[in-house]
Amino acid sequence: MNASLYNEDFFAGIHRVEDRSIDLVISDPPYGLGKDYGNDSDHLYGSDYVEFSRRWVDALLPKLKPGGSLYVFLSWQNSPEVFSLFKTRMQMINEIIWDRRVPSMGGSTRRFSSVHDNIGLFAMSKEYYFDLDSVRVPYDEQTKKARTRSIFVGKKWLEMGYNPKDMWSIARLHKQDPERADHPTQKPLELVERMVLASCPPGGLILDPFMGSGTVAVAALRHGRRVSGFELNPDYFSVIKKRVAEFGVINKSSFRSRESHRVAGATMPAGSE
Numbered sequence: 001m002n003a004s005l006y007n008e009d010f011f012a013g014i015h016r017v018e019d020r021s022i023d024l025v026i027s028d029p030p031y032g033l034g035k036d037y038g039n040d041s042d043h044l045y046g047s048d049y050v051e052f053s054r055r056w057v058d059a060l061l062p063k064l065k066p067g068g069s070l071y072v073f074l075s076w077q078n079s080p081e082v083f084s085l086f087k088t089r090m091q092m093i094n095e096i097i098w099d100r101r102v103p104s105m106g107g108s109t110r111r112f113s114s115v116h117d118n119i120g121l122f123a124m125s126k127e128y129y130f131d132l133d134s135v136r137v138p139y140d141e142q143t144k145k146a147r148t149r150s151i152f153v154g155k156k157w158l159e160m161g162y163n164p165k166d167m168w169s170i171a172r173l174h175k176q177d178p179e180r181a182d183h184p185t186q187k188p189l190e191l192v193e194r195m196v197l198a199s200c201p202p203g204g205l206i207l208d209p210f211m212g213s214g215t216v217a218v219a220a221l222r223h224g225r226r227v228s229g230f231e232l233n234p235d236y237f238s239v240i241k242k243r244v245a246e247f248g249v250i251n252k253s254s255f256r257s258r259e260s261h262r263v264a265g266a267t268m269p270a271g272s273e
Ligand SMILES: C[S@@+](CC[C@H](N)C(=O)[O-])C[C@H]1O[C@@H](n2cnc3c(N)ncnc32)[C@H](O)[C@@H]1O
Pocket: 008, 009, 010, 011, 028, 029, 030, 031, 037, 039, 041, 183, 185, 186, 187, 188, 209, 210, 211, 212, 213, 214, 215, 216, 230, 231, 232, 233, 236
């Protein structure tokens, strides 16, 4: 089974996931900024938000393999406290700044406009999986040309590209973007695919506790990883099913709804990567 996706509260359903079976968690929880997800999950502030983060991370830590890792998306308002908390449980490997490439138009007048999200990368142990080569950024032709001097010729790094670093400049999805689904905080595939390739071995299992529009599931399936995930809102769950059918490469998948646990096997077109 490549995908086990549940229209269910993560806290109620996490027991379905086998202990020490997960290679990678990609968690994009509500940020505590009061957004409307058709539920009140984004209305948690201050110490309540930290407590919510403690609850979800403690619920899923036993599910991670000893060499597993976890990415968490946060906003600057809560990231200091949540990073401190997670550091008591895992090793912090990186803070990644996602620059959403917000165009310069007006903006705040009483402070600097915020245009980034804070992403933490944590690992269960020093032996975590990390495949840098799969996410290297190719040098452009100009740079390659400028490095034609004999000392650079045949240099592996010039051919393979460079480390993407910890500042990721990837445009957020505009309303008219063909990738855009009906979800207010959908993340770009390009961003999530980098996490999948770097931090989950081929065939490995990824857990997304808060699926939203299902970006993690799509990225996982496109790259030959398995995925398990939870989403509360039935409308978003329909979006997930549609996106997985359109974009995911998948042989057999199951979608389970809270009400009926119906299994709808789906065969997706192969080779659409
Ligand atoms: C920030 S969004 C995720 C966006 C997603 N990464 C994407 O690219 O579309 C968080 C989602 O978590 C869902 N959610 C909130 N609490 C939940 C819970 N306890 N269990 C499952 N889903 C939950 C919300 O309905 C919302 O769709």
